[in-house]
């Protein structure tokens with residue numbers, strides 16, 4: 507359990523950040539780079555180094571050398587479990603420092619980080635650590651004169667790339683299963699929020715992971731990301747981010763060689779509400795999904811599709827919750843409503859809202875930036891939108907919900923389908939048969955019924971249908987995605 511310290515609020519000007527690439531157990535500074543501003547107040551606080559081919563090459567070489575020297579993939583699996591558990595313990599023990607680094611740079615409020623992101627990430631690392639000695643290779647049926655085996659092995663060096671919206675959680679999703687499965691990792695976090703990943707790697711080192719097993723290279727997608735995904739010694743790519751960047755990575759990997767990829771990409775998830783649902787509970791879940799992290803979540807349920815007879819009641823309940831948010835800096839304990847990551851991203855959100863209104867949409871609340879030094883945007887609810895409205899089509903990645911109505915199940919299903927995305931979906935109903943019909947028909951990697959949130963049991967995998975991705979994070983699938991199989995046939 508995480509200890510809560512006396513006050514989680516802190517002065518952002520007093521925090522020192524681990525600025526640099528982390529390679530072979532050492533922080534390597536590489537001056538200059540990308541100007542970084544705090545989302546909560548817009549103040550410049552650092553410059554993110556940009557690693558090129560040389561830095562990425564050093565990191566991959568360090569990972570290779572660490573695998574050879576430590577025999578990480580070949581030690582008793584329980585040894586991997588123990589070291590990874592020690593890392594999870596240290597992440598919890600250092601929650602205060604980790605939370606402060608993250609709250610300073612990102613959109614995650616310090617209180618939510620401690621109770622949510624950090625606690626959950628430590629648990630997920632323990633969850634994956636336990637797989638190390640539980641998954642086995644298979645003996646297969648053969649004739650008496652043969653022995654056939656399907657042998658499971660690690661890949662070697664995994665290249666992982668993460669987005670800015672939940673930097674600690676995303677680093678945990680990638681590092682936990684890859685390391686438990688016996689690989690080394692070169693991680694490139696987002697250039698907007700890289701320092702919590704560097705600190706996590708430093709903690710891995712302190713916990714006893716062999717130096718060089720976890721390396722973090724800093725920089726942007728076109729320079730550092732391209733060098734990483736195209737490196738010939740990277741045996742597998744594990745990416746979370748936009749569908750646009752996922753396509754660019756596929757292209758680069760195709761151009762530079764072939765390698766397996768897990769891609770967790772964008773979403774535009776529907777939340778379908780029938781008149782027989784618990785409307786109060788549905789309103790809390792639906793509003794919460796676009797208020798949480800100001801809608802900057804891949805699975806944010808941004809398209810409300812509600813049975814016409816209860817649309818006014820449900821919309822009123824959601825509006826009430828949206829209007830109650832209190833924005834605040836991420837370094838204050840009481841803050842629940844996050845800023846948008848950057849001025850540019852906020853302008854993008856505002857641009858799509860304006861385009862949605864120009865196309866006939868009606869803002870029932872929100873539609874404006876919040877007058878505050880940070881990059882805040884009002885929770886926004888848009889009605890009168892057809893299937894071609896920009897607010898229905900685009901992944902906005904901000905606190906924007908649309909509302910559409912239906913009368914029949916067929917209409918609800920037709921509205922819920924998106925031409926590009928199929929990441930998650932929500933269904934609110936008390937009818938069991940309908941639940942099963944919809945769970946079968948919804949084209950999404952996740953269906954949540956009468957809730958809109960992940961469970962804290964990490965066994966349920968997450969990943970997209972359609973262009974929301976390839977492969978899964980979390981669950982047994984994520985562990986297996988970091989192993990490859992070899993068929994061995996012995997003539998006796």
Ligand code: NAD
Pocket residue numbers: 667668669670671694695696697725726727728730731732735746747748749750751752754755770771772773803804805901903929968969970974975979
């Ligand atoms: P992004 O795609 O712009 O960037 C993500 C990461 O990819 C960053 O580290 C970036 O530097 C890197 N990158 C960008 N272009 C690259 C390239 N050509 N080659 C290699 N790396 C490259 O995404 P973002 O704006 O940081 O994050 C928001 C997006 O992430 C949203 O689309 C969201 O839905 C998605 N996301 C998906 C999941 C999921 O599980 N499916 C989870 C979180 C976020």
